[in-house]
Amino acid sequence: MKILVTGSAGYIGSVVCELLIEQGHSVVGLDNFGNGHQQASIPGTMTYNANVNDEEQLDSIFTNHEPEAVIHLAAKSLVGESVTNPSKYYGANVVESLALLQKMTEYGVTKIVFSSSAAVYGEPEKTPITEKQAPNPINPYGETKRAFEEILKWYEHAYGLRYIALRYFNAAGATSLFGEHHTPETHLIPIILDVALQQDRPMKIFGDDYETPDGTCIRDYVHVIDIANAHIDALRSLEKKPSGIYNIGNGIGFSNREIYETAKQITGQNIPLQITPRRDGDPAILVASNDKAGNDLGWNAKHSELAEIIQSAWDWKKKFPHGYE
Numbered sequence: 301m302k303i304l305v306t307g308s309a310g311y312i313g314s315v316v317c318e319l320l321i322e323q324g325h326s327v328v329g330l331d332n333f334g335n336g337h338q339q340a341s342i343p344g345t346m347t348y349n350a351n352v353n354d355e356e357q358l359d360s361i362f363t364n365h366e367p368e369a370v371i372h373l374a375a376k377s378l379v380g381e382s383v384t385n386p387s388k389y390y391g392a393n394v395v396e397s398l399a400l401l402q403k404m405t406e407y408g409v410t411k412i413v414f415s416s417s418a419a420v421y422g423e424p425e426k427t428p429i430t431e432k433q434a435p436n437p438i439n440p441y442g443e444t445k446r447a448f449e450e451i452l453k454w455y456e457h458a459y460g461l462r463y464i465a466l467r468y469f470n471a472a473g474a475t476s477l478f479g480e481h482h483t484p485e486t487h488l489i490p491i492i493l494d495v496a497l498q499q500d501r502p503m504k505i506f507g508d509d510y511e512t513p514d515g516t517c518i519r520d521y522v523h524v525i526d527i528a529n530a531h532i533d534a535l536r537s538l539e540k541k542p543s544g545i546y547n548i549g550n551g552i553g554f555s556n557r558e559i560y561e562t563a564k565q566i567t568g569q570n571i572p573l574q575i576t577p578r579r580d581g582d583p584a585i586l587v588a589s590n591d592k593a594g595n596d597l598g599w600n601a602k603h604s605e606l607a608e609i610i611q612s613a614w615d616w617k618k619k620f621p622h623g624y625e
């Protein structure tokens with residue numbers, strides 16, 4: 301299948317492209333390189349350096365490459381920044397992304413897999429979180445993801461667009477080629493590995509007085525290879541099954557302290573640690589139920605061990621100590 305991947309030069313996008321090509325699909329990428337990296341493009345992939353609402357470039361892509369489906373990962377995704385600058389988030393994640401849907405409609409492309417997020421849920425009502433929990437985002441980032449899910453629903457109703465929205469939990473890990481390099485980096489595993497390598501600052505854990513077995517927050521980390529494979533399963537499902545929304549998580553929670561201890565073991569480094577007060581808005585536990593994705597898409601997390609996830613990220617980090625710079 302020929303697929304347009306937006307956000308193809310980002311962390312998850314690079315691995316999605318890698319696995320699509322590995323599994324015999326043909327890929328055209330689009331990225332404005334705002335947060336992406338030239339080196340994160342798989343050799344041989346044509347990548348358009350364009351914004352997701354660049355009509356001229358989209359015309360060129362749809363005319364010259366005739367993609368049969370779109371995987372839409374391009375988005376701004378810093379929660380804190382979305383609170384201080386919501387206009388940037390509604391602009392990129394909703395308004396600009398609408399232009400992509402318009403073009404899909406114009407060119408008769410009817411299948412889309414969309415990167416949504418666990419952020420649509422807000423505070424969990426119970427653990428693990430199932431797709432039945434009503435969305436209630438607590439920041440503009442989560443709101444934009446939820447808004448786009450709703451847009452997809454109405455585009456299906458009006459124009460026959462078929463979609464799968466994947467609500468990822470915390471992506472982590474790497475392949476031998478591509479790993480996580482965000483600026484600024486806000487994700488725990490790349491930060492802890494950077495501290496292990498640089499030894500220039502302490503690793504911060506925000507709060508150890510939560511109601512969890514070791515007092516630190518518990519999150520669902522899912523290997524980026526598993527996330528990438530979920531897109532391929534979703535495309536397959538769109539061939540004959542209805543549209544839908546799915547959690548993509550490991551289904552297993554790991555505490556911050558567990559991550560710290562595992563990272564220490566894997567890196568063999570003594571990682572300086574600082575426990576600081578809780579941050580506002582951090583729930584104690586966020587873990588996905590992944591049963592629906594298992595039942596409907598046939599997806600499951602194959603790389604679910606924390607040690608494997610961290611080892612892959614560490615191997616990549618040692619190879620590329622400064623990321624793609």
Ligand SMILES: NC(=O)c1ccc[n+]([C@@H]2O[C@H](COP(=O)([O-])OP(=O)(O)OC[C@H]3O[C@@H](n4cnc5c(N)ncnc54)[C@H](O)[C@@H]3O)[C@@H](O)[C@H]2O)c1
Nearest residue numbers: 307309310311312332334335336351352374375377415471
């Ligand atoms: N990383 C996670 O743990 C996580 C969790 C939940 C959801 N998500 C979602 O998954 C997607 C990918 O996340 P990621 O971690 O790979 O992020 P990333 O920032 O590494 O990748 C996003 C890519 O999209 C590009 N981009 C952003 N806005 C664009 C625009 N308007 N036009 C063209 N290109 C644009 C960036 O340059 C970047 O290369 C995002 O939609 C994010 O919200 C990520």
